[in-house]
Amino acid sequence: MSLAGRDRISWPAAFLLLAxxxxxxxxxIELAPAGSPAASWWPAAGLAVALLGLTPRSWWWTLVPGIAAxxxxxxxxxxxxxxxxxxYAIANAAEAVVVASFLRRGGRTTLPELATVEVLLRLLGAALLGGLTIATIAATAAAALADGSFQLTWRAVFASHTASVLVILPLVMSPAARWTRRLAWELPLxxxxLAAVTALVFSPDQTLSLDFIPLPLLIWAALRFDVRLVAWEVFGFAVTVTVLSSLGYGTFAFDNRRGELSAFGMGAIVQAYVVVAVLMTLPLAIGVAQRRSSEQLFRRNFTESVVGMLLMRSRGGHPFEVIxxxxxxxxxxxxxxxxxxxxxxxxTAEPLEPIAARMLAGSLDGxxxxxxxxxxxxxxxEVAVSLLATDxxxxxxxxLLDVTTEYDARxxxxxxxxxxxxxLDTTAAMILVTDLYGEVVRVNGAATALTGFREDELLGTRIWDIPFAPPGSDGYPAGLPDAIDAQISRETDVVTRAGERRRVLWNTSYVRDERDRATHVVLTGTDLTAERTAAGLNRHLLEAAITTAxxxxxxxxxxxxxxxxxxxxLGLDAQDTVGTPFVDLLDPDELAQRCDGLTGEDAFARLVAGIDGGGETATRDWTWTGADGRRHTVATTLSVAADRIAARVGYLCVGRDVTEARASQEMLIAALEKERLAVQRMRDLDTAKSDFVSTVSHELRTPVTSIVGYTEILEDGTLVEPAEEQRPLLGSIARNGRRLIMLCDDLLTLSGLDSGAARWERGAVDLTSILVGAEDAVRAQLVGRGLTLENVAPGExxxxxxxxxxxxxxxxxxLSNAIKFTEPGGRITVTVEAVGGEACLTVSDTGIGIPLEEQERLFQRFFRSSTAQERAIQGTGLGLSIVNAIVSAHGGRIDVRSAHLEGTTFTIRLPIAPITAVITGRG
Structure with missing residues (x-):
């Protein structure tokens, strides 16, 4: 008979348990203390529960009366x-039913296996419930029928029956023990x-309280042996302790003999001692078994797993060292x-140290x-790493999962x-893919390029409603094949979005899956228009009288x-030329020079070296000799030509006669050289003009200065007092002389700026410092004009x-221009400021302004606006040219904002100097 947890027993085994x-x-009863109405231990209770727990419920109608009997x-x-x-009989049967039902609740057909602490807790709860049931019934009967003490009887019965269930049921509920080599020497030891210590503690003359000594030996068994062996040891220990105590041996019996414990009390304490032994050993044994089972399962899974398994630890700064x-x-x-x-x-490109740190910190599970x-x-x-333990x-x-095959397949x-x-996208043929209902699901780039219709205009369209179908077409372009193996070929016209009609050959067939079932329809359209055009061009190239060879x-x-x-x-006959060496067409001296003296096939091999793998030679001019001895300059290119059908490889030479082009090129070079010389002469003339203007200005200035000086002497009357009618003439001579001097100065200044001969004093200049000098220079012009001149300068x-x-x-x-072109009562403002990394000098007036259409020519030499000419305002037209030249020489620019009769604003913008010192003076 097998008593393993979930096994049932037969009727003969059931009758043996009844016996x-x-x-x-x-x-x-025989071992019960003298004068005690209840036994100190009742193992029959555990056997009765085991009997009901290991049999079908249908048998209980027979077994429960048998237990009572x-x-x-x-x-x-x-x-x-x-x-x-x-x-007592009725109570024993009721107890067995209560405990067995409690353990088998939830539809169980037999007792659960004592393999977890949860099952042990259920066993403990069942034992306590059964003890309460039998103790209450038995104590009530003893008090009513035998004049016994309810309290003493209840305590003794509860202890004896609870201990019986806790000691006997683990024998049938625990898993079968496995014999190992370690048990061969450790179990007997x-x-x-345990036997020696138990015999010592419960010896006849023992009076010391040494009852705790056997418990560590039972814990030894719990730590080292299976639950079944521990249950048998506890059972044997309980029987031994109960029997020896009943015989008057040990500390408990000694206390009874001294009168400190009654018979009931001794029996209850002995069974409580047994219960303590059970509760100390079985939970520990179950926990050890679970851990051992988990370790074995882990080791089995680790060893026998088809997945690669690694155990790793952190050592010496390496977070994942394989152990x-x-x-x-x-x-x-x-x-x-x-x-x-x-x-x-x-x-792996991902560093593993941060991953280990995040796992230890709890921010990463795996x-x-x-x-x-x-x-x-x-x-x-494919690797998956997880943290097992930290201590x-x-x-x-x-x-580790080998995904090489999957990776390669993917x-x-x-x-x-x-x-x-x-x-699909690069092929020149049009490709349309439809489902079995004729709806377009894929379009390649050639279809959109050829028809001009976008992909989104074609996708989702039924093939019979395709937008590039010609008017009146039916079943366009070729319909769907009737059979899965059938293929349709048909020529139709395609009308592009631009209205161009092209001829296309359509081939339609089914696409089948691995089960030979049709999944899609593929329509391939070949543009025959381009093919025929190309064929015609080829024939034309070969047969037409063209100059390209x-x-x-x-x-x-x-x-x-x-x-x-x-x-x-070349004037050669085609039939006579075929079969002759190609290098015979080339100039021998030029061929020898470029091919290091090689001739024949060696020279040709040198010409085509490097293009056997494909490509072509760079275009190069060669001298070809014609039939009449005339030399032609030919731009020649050699490329590989492969005939796939005949499996032969050759070369194609493309030659274009560039004799006239090269002659024209040489003429163009000569013309360009002449133009270059002309430009150089123009530059020389410009330089001479500048020198002439400078010389003339310089030579004019000296006599004009003398004329102005002598005129002023005559006006002053130093030599002779002029007559009144002579004074206007002398004033006119002096005024025009000064104008000539100013004109000469302006011409000299511009000449010096253009030639670079002007001497510059480079230094740090504070723009605010030039305001006073400029104001002093034009102060004479302001006299009698009624104009207001205001300078606005920052504090720094x-x-x-x-x-x-x-x-x-x-x-x-x-300022001079502003004074001349501003009417009396007007205002002139000079502003100096720093804006966006630039120094800005602004001169604005409320004068007559400059028309917009004339502002583009404002800085040209000798240009005077139409307003100035209409009002006869004097000037040479060189002042703004000089200003523009000075500003450009300083790396700046000048802007103008003006309109007719709306005033004018000139703004000079110069780079801020990279200095920190405060500039004072003119630098």
Whole structure:
């Protein structure tokens, strides 16, 4: 008979248990202390629960009365009163039903296996519930029928029955024990020690309270043996302690003999002691078994797993040092993996130290990635790392799954998809893919390029409603094949979005899956228009009388094709030329020079060197000799020509007669050289003009200055007092002389600026410092004009790098213009400020302004606005040219904002000087 947790027993085994209940009950009554109406231990209770727990519920109708009968017989044999015996029998049967039902609740067909602490807690709850049931019934009957103490009887019965259930049921509920080599020596040693200590503690003359000594030995068993062995040891220990205490041995019996404990009290304490032994050993044994089972399961899963498994720890700064691996991992990784860091084994670009730190910090539950394996090119593994424990050192587990095949297959699929997409998108033929209902699901680029309709206009359209179908077409373009193996070919016209009609050959067929089922329809359209045009062009190129020479050459350098263009170019007969060496067409001296003296096939091999793999030579001019001895300059290109049908490889020479073009080019070069010389002469003339203007201005200034000086002497009357009628004449001579002097000064200034001969004093200049000098220079012009001149300057310097004299001259010219073109009562404002890294000098007036259409010519020499001419305002037209030249020489620019009769604003913008010192003076 097997008593393992979920096994049932047969009827013969059930009858044997009934007999055991009778024998256990008689033995318990015989061992009961003298004068006690209840036994100190009742093992029959545990046997009764085991009987009901291991049999079907349908048997209980027979077994429960049998349990009651066996209990009644045991009590009667033990000289218990019949009425009290009947009560005890009924109570024993009720207890068995209550405990067995509690343990088998939830539809169980047998007792649960004592493999978890949860089942042990259920067993403890069932034992307590059964003890309460039997103790209440038995104590009530003893008090009513035998004048016994309810309290003492209840305590003794509760302890004896609870202990019985807790000691006996683990024998049938615990898993079967497994024999190991360790048990062969450790089990006898532990049993011997337990027997010796128990015999010592419960010896006849023992008076010391040493009852705790056997408990560590039972804990030894719980830590080392299976639950079944521990249950048998506890059972044997309980029987031994109960029997020896009943015989008067041990501390408990000694206390009873001294009168400190009654018979009831001694029995209750003994069973409580047994219960303590059960509760100390069984939970520990179950926990150890669970841990051992988990470790074995983990080890079995680790070792036998088809997935690669690694155990890793943090050592010496390496967060993932491999300390163990299973066979599957050994097949995936290099042989020297143990003792190495995971980063040294896997080819991952992601650093592993931060991952380990995040796992230890609790911010990352695990890490997954797909990486390569060092030392195994092409291998790919999917790795998943998790943290197992942190004490005493971080321990990690890694699972490795070989995905090389999957990775390669995915790459092949992706490559195939890319190749398919590339083929569809790059092929010159139109391709339309439809579903089985004729709806377009894919369009290649050639279809949109040829028809002019966008992809989104074609997708989702029924093939019979395609927008590029010609008017009146039916079943366009070729319909759908009737059979899965059928193919339709049909020529139709395509009308593009631009209205152009093209001829297309359509081939329609089904696409089938691996089960040979039709999934899509593919329509391939070949543009016959382009093909026929190309064929016509080829024939035209070969047959037409063109000047381009097309010459076919075999691999040995002999001519195979000689087109009409070559015939027209050289005057040779095509039939006579075929078969002759190509190099005979070239100038021998030029060929020898460019091919290092090689001739024949060697020279031709040198010409085509480097293009055998494809491509063509760079276009190069060669001298070809015609039939009449005339030399032609021909732009020549050699390329590889392959005939796939005949499996022959040759070369194609394309020659274009550029004799006249090269002559024209030489003429153009000569013309360009003449033009260059003319430009140089123009520059020389311009230089001479500038020198002439400078010389004339200089030579004019000296006599004019003398004329003005002598005129002023005559006006002053130093030599002779002029007559009144002479004074206007002398004033006119002096005024025009000064105008000539100013004109000469302006011409000299411009000449110096253009030639670069002007001398500049480069230094740091504060723009605010030139305001006073410029104002002094024009003060005479302001006399009697009724104009207001206002200077606006910031509190700090506005530094620039330049010549203070020239900058002041530019400002003076602008102020002079503003005074001349502003009517009396007007206002002139000079502003200096720094804006956006630039120094700005602004002169604004309320004068007559400048028309917009004339402002583009404002800075040209001798230009005077139409307003100035209409009002006869004097001026040379050089002032603004000088200002523009000075500003440009300082790396700045000048802007103008004006309109007719709306005033004028000139703004000079100069770079801020990179200095920090405050500039004072003119620098």
């Amino acid at each position: 055991g209940i009778l024998l256990a009950g008689v033995a318990a 066996m209990s009644l017989a045991a009590n009667v044999i033990g000289d218990r009163p019949l009425d009290l015996s009947c009560c 532990q049993l011997g020690a 163990d691996m299973n066979d599957a991992a050994a097949r995936l990784l290099p042989a020297d993996t143990l003792g190495r860091s995971l980063a040294e084994v896997l080819d 890490w997954k990635s797909q990486t390569g394996v060092r030392g195994r090119p092409g291998a790919r593994v 005493p050192s971080p321990t990690y587990a890694a699972q 790459r092949r699929i992706e490559a195939a998809e890319k190749l398919t997409s590339a083929t 097309l010459i076919g050459i075999d691999p040995h350098g002999r001519i195979t094709v000689f087109n009409a263009g070559a015939v027209n170019l 310097p506005v530094p620039v790098l330049g010549d203070a004299v020239q900058l002041e001259r530019a400002l003076t010219n602008l």
